[in-house]
Structures are given as structure tokens and as C-alpha cells.
Amino acid sequence: KKELLWQSRFSEPFDREALFFSSSVDVDRELYQEDIKGSIAHVTMLSDEAIIPVEEARLIIEGLEEIEQEISTGALEPHWEDEDIHTVIENRLKEKIGPIAGKIHSGRSRNDQVATDTRLYLKKTIGEMRQALRELRTLLADKAERYRETIIFGYTHLQRAQPISAGHYYLAYFSMFERDAERLQDLMARVNISPLGAAAFAGSTLPLNVERSAELLDFGTVFSNSIDAVSDRDIIIEFISACSIIMMHLSRFAEDLILWSSYEFDYLNLSDAFATGSSIMPQKKNADIAELVRGKTGRVYGALINLLVIMKGLPLSYNRDMQEDKPPLFDAAKTTLSSVRIFTRMLCKTELKTERLNTLTSRDLSLATEIAEYLVRKGMPFRDAHRVTGRIVTHSIETGTALPDIELESFRTFSELFDEQIYAALTPQASINSKQTHGSTAMASVEAQIRAARERLEAEKS
Ligand code: ARG
Numbered sequence: 001k002k003e004l005l006w007q008s009r010f011s012e013p014f015d016r017e018a019l020f021f022s023s024s025v026d027v028d029r030e031l032y033q034e035d036i037k038g039s040i041a042h043v044t045m046l047s048d049e050a051i052i053p054v055e056e057a058r059l060i061i062e063g064l065e066e067i068e069q070e071i072s073t074g075a076l077e078p079h080w081e082d083e084d085i086h087t088v089i090e091n092r093l094k095e096k097i098g099p100i101a102g103k104i105h106s107g108r109s110r111n112d113q114v115a116t117d118t119r120l121y122l123k124k125t126i127g128e129m130r131q132a133l134r135e136l137r138t139l140l141a142d143k144a145e146r147y148r149e150t151i152i153f154g155y156t157h158l159q160r161a162q163p164i165s166a167g168h169y170y171l172a173y174f175s176m177f178e179r180d181a182e183r184l185q186d187l188m189a190r191v192n193i194s195p196l197g198a199a200a201f202a203g204s205t206l207p208l209n210v211e212r213s214a215e216l217l218d219f220g221t222v223f224s225n226s227i228d229a230v231s232d233r234d235i236i237i238e239f240i241s242a243c244s245i246i247m248m249h250l251s252r253f254a255e256d257l258i259l260w261s262s263y264e265f266d267y268l269n270l271s272d273a274f275a276t277g278s279s280i281m282p283q284k285k286n287a288d289i290a291e292l293v294r295g296k297t298g299r300v301y302g303a304l305i306n307l308l309v310i311m312k313g314l315p316l317s318y319n320r321d322m323q324e325d326k327p328p329l330f331d332a333a334k335t336t337l338s339s340v341r342i343f344t345r346m347l348c349k350t351e352l353k354t355e356r357l358n359t360l361t362s363r364d365l366s367l368a369t370e371i372a373e374y375l376v377r378k379g380m381p382f383r384d385a386h387r388v389t390g391r392i393v394t395h396s397i398e399t400g401t402a403l404p405d406i407e408l409e410s411f412r413t414f415s416e417l418f419d420e421q422i423y424a425a426l427t428p429q430a431s432i433n434s435k436q437t438h439g440s441t442a443m444a445s446v447e448a449q450i451r452a453a454r455e456r457l458e459a460e461k462s
Contacts, residue, residue, distance in 0.1 A: 005087055005110075023080040025088060027326050029071075032078070032085050034120035036068045038113060039089070039104055041216035042196060049209050052103050060104055063096045064089070084323075086110050107208045109200035111230040111318045116196045118329070120217065122239055123191055125333045126184050132340040133181045133246070134460060137174050139344055141453045144170040148446055150354040151361045151428040152267065160366040163428035164441040166352055171449045176249045178456065183242045191235050194219035198229035201317040231317035233307065233325050240304045240328060243336040247297040250343050254290035257350065261287050267357055271349030289346050293339045300335050303328035361428040363402040368393050371403070373434065374425045378417040388415050 004014060040061050047057030067089055070076035082088040093101035147166035154164035194217060197203075197210030203226045214222045223229035260267040261275075270287055278284035306328040310321055368389050375385035392414050396403055404426045411418035424430060435442040439449065 004083055005090070019083065020080060022083070022320070022323075024084045024323050024326065025078050025080045025082060027330065028085040028114075028117075028323075029078045029088070030326070030330055031114075031117040031121055032071050032089065033068060034117040034124075035085055035089055035113070036064050037120060038116040038196065038217065040064055041213045042108055043104055044216055045209050045213040046103070046106055046206075048212060049207060051106060051206055051208075056100050056103060059097050059100060060093065063093045063101070064104075066096065067092050084110070084114075086113055107197070107199060107204040107206035109198075109230070111200050112195050112198040112226075114323075115198070115230050116194065116217070118236065118325070119191055119193070119195065119219070121329075122235065123188070125337070126188055126191065126239070129243075129246075129333075129337055129340070130181050130184055132337055132344070133177050133184075134457065136340055136344045136347075137177050137181070137453070138457055139348055140170045140174040140177070141450060141457065143347070144168075144174065144446065144450050144453070147352050147354070148443065148450070150352050150357055151432065152352070152357050153361060153364070153366055154441070160364060162366055162369055162441075163361045163364075163431050165432055165443060165446045166357070167446040167450065168441040171446065171453060173249070173253055174453050177246075178453075180242065180246045180249060181460075183245065184239075187235065187238050187242060189220075190238070192220040194222045195229035198223055198226035201227050201230045227317045231314075231319075231322070233311055233322060236325055236329050237304070237307055237311070240300070240307060240332045243332045244297075244300050244304050246336055247293075247300045247339060250339055251294045251297040253347075254287075254294040254343070257290045257347075258287045258294070261285075267353055269351045269353060271346070271351075273349055274346040289342060293343055296335050296339055300332045303332040303335075358428070363404065365393055365396065365403065367403050367426050367428065367431060370425045370431045370434070371422070374422055375415060375417055380415070380417060 004019075007014070043052070043057050043060050043064075046052045047054045067076065070092070071078065076088075076092060078085060078088040082091055090101060090104060093104065144167035147170065150166040151163050152166045152169060153160045154162050154169070194210065194214035196213045196217070197208045210222045214220075257268070257270065259265055261270045270285070270290075272285075274287075274289045275285045276288040278286065307325055310324050314321055371392060372382065372385040372389040375388060376382050380388070392403070392406070392411070395401070395410070395414075396406065404423060408418065408420065408422070411422060425434070433442050433444075435445070437445075439445060
């Protein structure tokens, strides 16, 4: 039976159920690489500072490298009885090199150790997430280019509002995911700080060189207060909130895809590769992947609330409650990363029904704004133009005549200002291209937005 790290002052063994209850190995084994990396840096620093002999440091480091191999190949299966991944590794090291293994923990506590592991994990994960977001944004720029001339309905209140370029629509999501990537990058400034050397929370009696271990771990800088270094989890909360915002954006996008692929909308074709059928209704093609992305959003929000609640009443500094930070962290990170990736794969295979959309938009009441703006150009005050156009819309509905099919004489019964030119204005293309303002849906503006988007993607690579 292996000894727990802290048992010497106790006369009774730890209750087995209590050990099972408190063990975090099944969760924090996720951190074994970060933990070993952190230990190697710590031991290297200890030997550089002559706190432990170089030869012993070498033995410890070799042992740790072997253990990393053992865990990654499955030769060593971390066991719950070892309490946490830090202990799994230290116990294994003891088996390999004997009592020298104990020197690994000189000037260190599991408190700064786990804080270090978590920050290393966050750095790695933020990098992966930014990469996944970059791929999604590259796809959105491609979609915008491909569907620039496809005209779709722009909605407000889920009512058809005005025709827009589909490219413009995709670029709206490009902007959202761009901010998401920036948010993660901003967060890096606060993540990239080494807590190693804070020890339990008050610092160490050993002459630790905290800059050196930070540098070995590629951290930008070191903690400024050892209590804060081990006891805050705000960067995890910030990370999960960035994940929550990404999921919120994906979920809205998923909602559009679900609606638009329905029979009632029928604007797009989901690939069979990302749809499912029904076991009872043979005609069904369901957007399950989009629905799952939407559904998993709730899970990530849950993780955010989970950790906020864990932290809200904790006295300084470390409390064991904080071990519960890892399930929501890992779950939010994995859920968000896999959602971004699967969404990108699915979106890549999604096709807009360009011909149908172009036809639908060309006969629709959403051209009404063009009539009002036409009258404004002819000198009518906008409020009057709005009223006149409203009457024309009623006429169109009552007589079942699409706006472009209304005869000029009919138009003129509503206002003398109408002439032949109204028909040129009453096309979705004219509607779109009549927009003159920055960032609008006009083709020239959409093209400029695509160019700018590509430039920003390019600039990010360097
Ligand atoms: N497994 C613990 C965690 O994740 C490590 C720190 C344990 N420290 C302690 N003082 N019990 O938080």
C-alpha cells in the first residue's frame, strides 16, 4: 500500500471511501504532461541554484521523462488510490530512483504545482482554440467570397427585412469569431504568468530562482504575490467565459442552419455527412450536429456558473474546493474546441440554394424599403414615403401582386412621383447596391470586407 504524501502526522489511516471521494486522478491525469514539464523545470532550477546536486537532478529528470513515456504508452496507468496526478508521478519516481525522488518537492507545494500545471494547460489550449477559430474564419471568408452574389433575406425579429448579400451574412460571423480569438489572446497576458515558487502560499525558505523556472517553462513573467498565485482561479473563469461566448456565437449560427435547412425555409442543403435520419420517419433529415452544438452551449455556460459558485465564498488562500476547478475547465475546453471543429467541418459542406434564394428575394415584400427610399430620392419626406409605401404593401397583399408586378398606373395612384425608374430600383441587386455606407451589404463593400478579412487572417499568421 502506497503512502500518501501527507500522512506522517496521522495515527489512523485515511478512510478508503474518503480517499475515493477526494481522489482527483481520473480528472487531473489530463495534466500529466504539464505536471512533468513543471517538475523538470523546478528541478533544473533547484540544481542551477545548487539547492540540490546536479547528479541527483539528472536522475530525477531522467526518471520523470521515463514516467511521461510510461503514462503516454499506457505502461503506467494512474490509479485513483494515489490521490492526484502529482502523487502518481512522485510515487512512481520513488519506485524508480528511491528516496532522492523526494527532493523534487523541495521548495514546492502541490498548491503552486497545480496552479502551474493549469496555466500550462491553458496556454496550450488557448493556442489550439485560436487555431481552430482561424480555420473557421478562413472558411467564412471563403464562403463570403463564394456566395457574395447570392441574395438572401436579412431578418429582424425573424421577419424578412431587407435583401442582403450572403457574403455579408458570413462576414458578420467572421467578425464575431475574430473578437473571440482576440479575447483569448488578451487573456494570454494574464495566463502567461508563472506561479511556481509561491510554494504553499507564503513562499519558501529556500533561495528559489522563480525567474529561472518561469523562463524554463516559457512563461512571460512571474507572480507578484505568493498568496494570490496559489489561490486565485479568475483566469480559469475568464477562459470559460471566453468559451461561453464562442459557444453562444456558434449556437446562434447553428440555429440559423437548423431553421434554414427546414422544409419551411429551404434555403440551404446540409450535407448528408452531417445530418441524421429518423428510425421511424423515413423522409427525415435532421440537423443533429448543429443541434448538439446549440445544446452543448448550455453545458459550457454550466461550467462557468459551476466555477463561479465554487469560488465565491472561499477564504484565502488554498482550499480543497479548488480541486473542483478542473472538471468544469476541462469540460468547457473540450466541448468548445470540439464544437468549433465539428461546426467548421459541417459548415464547409453546407450549400446555399442560390437559385431559389435569388428568386424568392426578387418577388418579396422585403423590397418595400426600396420604394420608400425611391420616393425620398424624388423629394418626398421619409415619413410620408413610409406611409405611401405601407399602402402599396397592403395593395400588394390584397391583390396578390408582387411589388415588381404592380403596374405603373397603379403606382401613380399612390404618388405622382413614380415613373418607369421604380422598376430598376425594385430588384434585390439594386436594393443591395444602393447602400452607400461603410460596412454595408453593397457588393463593393462586401468585397472590401472580404479583402480586409483575408488581410487580417494573413497578419495573424506572422
Ligand atoms: N489535487 C489538488 C488540486 O487539484 C492539489 C493540491 C492539493 N493541495 C492541498 N493542500 N491539499 O487542487
